[in-house]
Ligand SMILES: CC(C)[C@H](C(=O)O)[C@@H](O)C(=O)O
């Protein structure tokens with residue numbers, strides 16, 4: 182059996198607690214002989230800063246480079262609000278994305294029937310929702326230069342951020358999105374602000390070309406990002422796959438996540454290019470939720486998003502789609518049995534801790 | 547009685563139809579001797595392009611400069627999808643904002659009780675909602691240079707947009723927002739992405755300073771724009787006034803608008819600096835909705851957002867707060883009487899056309 186190398190980066194806040202439940206799952210898979218994972222663990226974010234004054238060290242980056250997949254918890258918290266900008270917790274995550282060249286961020290927004298009532302939206306608007314946001318992750322305003330604050334004198338400063346997109350960056354993320362649409366309901370919606378941004382003009386042009394050249398069988402539609410956001414809130418079921426840039430993707434995927442009513446349930450995958458020789462691709466998997474410092478250490482965290490992120494690793498990095506399906510089914514079954522962590526509890530359900538939820542899913546599996 | 551100079555720019559699609567209802571109102575106010583408005587009318591957007599190959603002419607710009615307020619309908623439509631970039635319909639609106647220096651965009655999101663069920667959100671989440679989004683309107687990525695597409699050869703192009711903010715731009719929009727908060731529930735939430743953008747760092751710093759120096763009595767809170775968007779969807783009533791930059795404001799105000807379930811109801815005001823000598827400020831008033839080319843000419847358009855925008859003009863440009871209150875009350879009364887245009891109709895209400903709605907509001911007044 183092939184050995185798969187995993188780097189676990191629990192991070193801050195509830196990160197270590199939810200990661201412990203993935204660790205439990207990995208140990209069990211190894212013990213059962215279902216798979217063989219070799220795991221290493223490292224520091225990232227505030228906890229890395231406390232140890233090394235950096236949000237991620239070169240040594241940890243080297244481990245990430247050598248791993249078949251990185252499993253990432255969450256970073257940040259008020260404790261690190263005033264550390265130097267380049268050492269802020271988020272910088273560790275951004276460096277991982279950039280240096281591993283993880284340009285494709287897949288964020289499914291799925292509304293579990295058992296949880297539809299937790300949404301602030303009406304049941305009929307979100308029940309059965311299943312959309313996939315494909316966000317460009319290594320370009321745009323996140324990494325473009327110049328990115329500066331200059332002192333102009335007289336008490337005036339000037340801040341500059343730069344949104345940059347090249348044709349090839351848009352092409353490759355469009356292909357990821359079209360490929361996903363083909364395996365789903367065959368519909369792709371591309372979002373940008375071409376009426377205001379030149380990057381939106383190029384984005385629109387390139388996605389249209391890729392479609393015409395390679396994906397005529399997929400239904401393609403363009404929406405302006407602001408009306409796209411409105412349509413997400415109004416009637417999200419009109420979408421199948423959405424492809425958009427780094428900053429719009431940040432906003433739109435969070436809004437899509439909130440529609441489902443259960444941020445604690447949503448995983449994500451960040452993928453690099455497939456290597457022509459090894460057929461492998463670099464990858465990082467992380468829950469959509471943050472480090473929730475307010476509930477860290479209380480056992481209240483929901484480990485499902487983290488476990489489901491590991492499920493995406495099984496699917497996208499290790500070609501274990503059948504096992505991933507079983508894991509998803511185990512999560513659905515535990516929810517159907519009425520087990521709930523604090524964030525998703527409702528009348529008539531059974532409250533459980535992080536650990537109890539992790540154990541229940543494992544037992545179901 | 548003072549004469550107030552208005553420039554009416556109906557624009558495209560349903561713009562002229564909803565503007566006709568404002569015209570009716572103005573004529574009546576003049577005839578009754580309640581106020582004295584001198585109106586001129588001009589072309590903007592696609593209709594201007596058809597007449598002059600420009601989305602707004604210098605002559606119309608000069609009229610706008612000379613007016614006490616510009617009343618703007620809506621621009622755009624598929625007919626002009628392939629006109630040259632600089633002549634696209636939106637360019638006319640952007641030039642008005644920039645050349646009139648309308649840096650403060652006020653977008654109230656109010657959920658009328660009679661319409662709460664039209665929202666995709668649960669009634670308890672949106673009923674009684676009353677928030678004000680203050681969007682910076684002349685800076686950021688909308689106008690920053692460079693803003694280019696360059697041919698790199700080999701089939702590759704590079705698109706660049708630049709987000710620029712100076713201290714004074716953030717200070718003046720913050721003051722507008724703090725002043726509004728003082729007249730409302732005394733709470734301001736500032737949104738940016740300081741964890742990724744330098745402009746977010748400066749934004750956060752300047753808003754914090756203005757607060758400490760001038761507005762300690764107002765409660766100030768900072769949220770990252772992505773979680774802010776989530777919180778808007780989750781529990782919008784936590785907000786009173788929100789202040790944010792041009793691009794985040796575009797997205798967030800549209801999402802806030804959609805929460806109310808009735809885009810056809812929401813007005814906006816775009817204000818310039820108060821002139822120290824004349825105490826006047828340049829201003830443009832426009833509905834939040836677009837030109838809706840699909841329903842143009844059918845009499846189905848809802849004129850309320852346009853009429854309420856004129857109400858904001860009464861309030862912010864002409865110091866006629868009492869009349870504006872009466873107009874708002876007339877709108878609420880007509881809704882309470884069950885009159886509905888197609889966009890907001892529901893069981894047990896009376897369907898009316900654009901004209902009938904305008905007439906009913908006037909009668910109520
Ligand atoms: C933590 C932060 C830098 C990050 C982002 O803005 O990309 C987060 O919001 C996300 O969406 O993964």
Ligand SMILES: CC(C)[C@H](C(=O)O)[C@@H](O)C(=O)O
Nearest residue numbers: 376377407636637639640796
């Ligand atoms: C028409 C367009 C240029 C405009 C914008 O992006 O500002 C619109 O979406 C708005 O919000 O007023």
